[in-house]
Amino acid sequence: MLMLEHDAKEILAGKGVPVPLGVLAESTDAPLPDFPPPFVVKAQVPFGGRGKAGGIRSCGTRAALPALLGEMIGMALKGHPVQACRIEQAVAGAQEFYLSLSVHAPTASVAVLLSPEGGVEIEGEGSAALRSGRSRLGADAIAAEVARLAEDLPETVRSAVTAAGKALGGLFVELDALLLEINPLFVRPDGTWLAGDAKLILDDNALPRQPELAALLRARANAYADTAFKLAQGFDFVVLDPDGEIGLVTTGAGLSMKLIDELIGLGARPFNFCDIRTGQMRGDPARLILVLQAMAAAPHIRSILVNIFAGITDLAEFADLLVKALLAVPEIKVPVVVRLVGNGEGEAAAILAGSGLPLRLESDLDAAVALAVAESRKGARDAS
Structure with a gap:
C-alpha cells in the first residue's frame, strides 16, 4: 500500500525524521499555513512523477x-482525482541526494540505492550516478550499507x-515497510538533512502489528478506500476500472491477478480485483453479498465471472452461499459464469444447477473466461 506523501511525512516526522514544514489542504478554504513563504503546493496522488x-x-x-488550490484540487493527474494538496515550506540552498530502501524478496535482503544527484531526473540522466548495494534486514545492517555507499562523499555531506x-x-524495519524512498534528500551547508519528499509503501499484511498505522488508515479512509475496506471486511476488493464490464468473484491473490491479465489480454x-478468502467465510454469505452489491451498483458491468x-x-458449502447471496441481491441481472474446481465440485455443481438461477457452469478456465467475455460483449451490444 502506497502512502500519500503527506501521510508518509507525518509518519516519519512522528518518529523524529526531519521534514519540511507542511499542512494538508483538502479544500480551497482550508486554513493557510502559519509558516512563511515561499511555498510548494503538492497534489496528493498515489504515483510518482507528479x-x-x-x-x-x-x-x-x-x-x-487559495487560487492555486482552486486550480489543483479537483484536477485529474494520470486518471487520479486530486482530493488534497500538501502546502509545504520551500527548501533553498541545499544539495539534493536520492536514498531508497526496498525489500528484495528473492534474496531476503534490503536493496539500498544512493545517488548524489537526487530530483526529478533520477530515473533518466541521474540514474548513471546511482550506487547500489544489499544488506540484511536489520537497522544496523542497513545503516552500515548506506555508510559504505557514501564513504567517498565530502565529510559534511557524508556525515549527513x-x-x-x-x-x-x-x-524501514520498525514500520514493516516494503519501500522507503527519499527524493530529494536535502543536505544543507551546515550538515543537517531533511526528507524533501517521501514515498512509503507499507505491507498490508503487517498492519495487525502496526496499530498506529492501522488507525491512521481508518481515520483517512477516504484517501485509502481499498485498505480501509480490507481492514473493515477482512478481504480484498479493489475497483480497477469504474467503467469495467466484467465483475470478478475470485479467491487467491495470484490467481486473481492472473485472471485479470488474461481478460485484459x-x-x-475487468471491473475489480477480488480475493474473497473463502476459508474465512465460515458459512456466512455476507462477503459475497457485499461484492455482488458493489457490482449491482456499477454502471457498465455486463457479466460476472x-x-x-x-x-x-x-x-x-460455497455454492450454497453463492446461491443465497445471489437471491439476496436481485439487482444482479447480468449473466453469471461460474467455475468451481476442487474439493466437492460435483456436489457444488448439483447445488448450482438445482438453484433455478440462470447460471452458466463451466469447469474449464479458458472456456469460462471466453464465455464471460462473450456474454459481456453481447450485453454491450444489446445495450447500444
Missing part, C-alpha cells in the same frame, strides 16, 4: 494560495547521509 505531470507548483505568497541512513533504516475490461479453485474449502 512534477512533470503538473502536480507540484511553486507559490510565492500566502495570498495566492550516514545519519539519514541510520534513522531511515531503523524506521482478450481486450476485456466466479472462479474458485478450492483446496480445503468445501465447494458445496
Whole structure:
C-alpha cells in the first residue's frame, strides 16, 4: 500500500525524521499555513512523477494560495482525482541526494540505492550516478550499507547521509515497510538533512502489528478506500476500472491477478480485483453479498465471472452461499459464469444447477473466461 506523501511525512516526522514544514489542504478554504513563504503546493496522488505531470507548483505568497488550490484540487493527474494538496515550506540552498530502501524478496535482503544527484531526473540522466548495494534486514545492517555507499562523499555531506541512513533504516524495519524512498534528500551547508519528499509503501499484511498505522488508515479512509475496506471486511476488493464490464468473484491473490491479465489480454475490461478468502467465510454469505452489491451498483458491468479453485474449502458449502447471496441481491441481472474446481465440485455443481438461477457452469478456465467475455460483449451490444 502506497502512502500519500503527506501521510508518509507525518509518519516519519512522528518518529523524529526531519521534514519540511507542511499542512494538508483538502479544500480551497482550508486554513493557510502559519509558516512563511515561499511555498510548494503538492497534489496528493498515489504515483510518482507528479512534477512533470503538473502536480507540484511553486507559490510565492500566502495570498495566492487559495487560487492555486482552486486550480489543483479537483484536477485529474494520470486518471487520479486530486482530493488534497500538501502546502509545504520551500527548501533553498541545499544539495539534493536520492536514498531508497526496498525489500528484495528473492534474496531476503534490503536493496539500498544512493545517488548524489537526487530530483526529478533520477530515473533518466541521474540514474548513471546511482550506487547500489544489499544488506540484511536489520537497522544496523542497513545503516552500515548506506555508510559504505557514501564513504567517498565530502565529510559534511557524508556525515549527513550516514545519519539519514541510520534513522531511515531503523524506521524501514520498525514500520514493516516494503519501500522507503527519499527524493530529494536535502543536505544543507551546515550538515543537517531533511526528507524533501517521501514515498512509503507499507505491507498490508503487517498492519495487525502496526496499530498506529492501522488507525491512521481508518481515520483517512477516504484517501485509502481499498485498505480501509480490507481492514473493515477482512478481504480484498479493489475497483480497477469504474467503467469495467466484467465483475470478478475470485479467491487467491495470484490467481486473481492472473485472471485479470488474461481478460485484459482478450481486450476485456475487468471491473475489480477480488480475493474473497473463502476459508474465512465460515458459512456466512455476507462477503459475497457485499461484492455482488458493489457490482449491482456499477454502471457498465455486463457479466460476472466466479472462479474458485478450492483446496480445503468445501465447494458445496460455497455454492450454497453463492446461491443465497445471489437471491439476496436481485439487482444482479447480468449473466453469471461460474467455475468451481476442487474439493466437492460435483456436489457444488448439483447445488448450482438445482438453484433455478440462470447460471452458466463451466469447469474449464479458458472456456469460462471466453464465455464471460462473450456474454459481456453481447450485453454491450444489446445495450447500444
